Each structure stands twice: as C-alpha cells, then as structure tokens.
Amino acid sequence: xxxxxxxxxxxxxxxxxxxxxxxxxxxxxxxxxxxxxxxxxxxxxxxxxxxxxxxxxxxxxxxxxxxxxxxxxxxxxxxxxxxxxxxxxxxxxxxxxxxxxxxxxxxxxxxxxxxxxxxxxxxxxxxxxxxxxxxxxxxxxxxxxxxxxxxxxxxxxxxxxxxxxxxxxxxxxxxxxxxxxxxxxxxxxxxxxxxxxxxxxxxxxxxxxxxxxxxxxxxxxxxxxxxxxxxxxxxxxx
Numbered sequence: 001x002x003x004x005x006x007x008x009x010x011x012x013x014x015x016x017x018x019x020x021x022x023x024x025x026x027x028x029x030x031x032x033x034x035x036x037x038x039x040x041x042x043x044x045x046x047x048x049x050x051x052x053x054x055x056x057x058x059x060x061x062x063x064x065x066x067x068x069x070x071x072x073x074x075x076x077x078x079x080x081x082x083x084x085x086x087x088x089x090x091x092x093x094x095x096x097x098x099x100x101x102x103x104x105x106x107x108x109x110x111x112x113x114x115x116x117x118x119x120x121x122x123x124x125x126x127x128x129x130x131x132x133x134x135x136x137x138x139x140x141x142x143x144x145x146x147x148x149x150x151x152x153x154x155x156x157x158x159x160x161x162x163x164x165x166x167x168x169x170x171x172x173x174x175x176x177x178x179x180x181x182x183x184x185x186x187x188x189x190x191x192x193x194x195x196x197x198x199x200x201x202x203x204x205x206x207x208x209x210x211x212x213x214x215x216x217x218x219x220x221x222x223x224x225x226x227x228x229x230x231x232x233x234x235x236x237x238x
Contacts, residue, residue: 006108028187029195032072032217034235036121041178043076043091043140045083052083054228056216063236065116072235073216074169074180076116077208078108078145081163083202087143088115089231099131100143107207110157113145114206116171116178123178125149125171125204142231148172148192148193148205155193162188169213171233179205180233182215192211 034041044059046052053059060070078086087100087106103109112127119137124135127150128143137142146155148170165186172179179200183192189207196205214224216234 008196008235020095026184028183028214030182030184030217030220031200032074032215032220034072034178034180035176036118036123036178038190039072039235041118041123041140042234042236044234045085045089045090045091045096045230046072052230054083055085056214056224056229057230059232060096060223068236068238069208069218070216070234070236071218072180072218072232073214073227074171074182074214075175075209075214076231076233077170080181083228083230085142085231087113087128087145088141089143090117090138090141092226093139099128101128107210108145110146111153112157114147114150115141115143115169116206116208117141118178121176123171123173125173125177125206135213136160141234142208144206144208146207148207149190149197149202150204152197152203154190154197158189158190158193160190162190163229164188166210167213168192168207168210170196170205171203172196172200172208174200174202180195182213 045064056073063070078098085097089097115131117138118140165188169182188229196202212227
C-alpha cells in the first residue's frame, strides 16, 4: 500500500476497535497499533485437527466457521520447513515450543534475539535470555531475531548502509500498545530499526521476518499472500 495512511478505526459488532496509522508521512511502511486494553491478541498455528493454517485467508475462513471475524493478523516469527516455530511459542499460557538459546546461522540466531510477549494487557519485547525470569503469567509469546531495539539502542550488528534489502515486518511496544509494522518497499535492518525508534518512538522492537512478511487488516481491506507461514499473531472478534 503505497500511500499515506490516515488514522483508521473499525468497530465490529459493537466489539473491539482496531486502529491502523502511519507516522510522519512515511509511505514506505504500514503500521497497525493494537491497544491491548481494548483488543485481545492471539497466536495461531494449527486448527482443531492439528493442521497448520499456513495462510491468512485459511485462518480467516476457520475463524468464520467458529463465528469469529479476523480483523488483524501478521506472521509471527520464523519457522522450520514443517512450519514448526524455530523458537519459543506460547499460546494461551501453554508452551507449544520451547525457548531456543542455541547458536546458529541466519537472522534468528543473530544475538541478541528476542521474545515478544503479552502478560495481562501489557506487551513487552525482551532479550531471549531474560524470558525465563519473566515467564510466569505470560499468556502468549513468540521468539524471533534479531532484536531491532533494546532500551532504545539499535542492535550492534545492524549495518547502516547494508544492501540487504527486503520487505520486512516486526513489532514494537509502547505502554499497553503493540505496534506492528510491515515495509511496503525493501528496507535494510538498520533503517527498519530507526523507523521504530525515531518515528514510532519505541524503545524495544523485534524483527519478525522478511520476504514472507504478510498483513491482514479488515480496516485497511487488505489480506496478503506471499508464501505459506508458520505462527500468526491476530485479533479476532465474535
């Protein structure tokens, strides 16, 4: 979506309101802000039969069969060839996949990596090694990497003039709000991190993935399909 976005709101069946906004006239990014005092984030991976959703439209159809409407969704982190998460995944307080602190190749293992988590109405982005001390009471969590920002500092391995440019998506936090961003043009990691810090004023932000980045927004009348996905973060209402 290569245009400036105005602040949008959607009220579905008298239930949750979902806002989408872009900041400071920046056409390269689409931003969706989820106020967890008003909306309830969920993590989706498999249906009742244990089959992975893989696509946003399949998740949307499954929820419709359960009399729920998908108003927002975004791919939620990296996954293996069998669509299982590479790292931590917690759904409704149940650990589906354990924390992964091992070394390896690729973006996920570019330390420090991190965890996006929700406890009550408070979203957080933390370094992965910090998670065990914070795990009590966590309702949902997904691990990915690298961390883009930690306490306002850009990940030390991110290169300002890097020519590695991709469509990317990530999540930052501010108070009770989870801020989801997808780039509309290819960007490098450093540019992406600066957008979270300098435009959206996040102190903590986590890269979710690139190339497969996808967004569903009922307010924006948008459902992406690029490649099949693993975990999906979403908001659904009755």
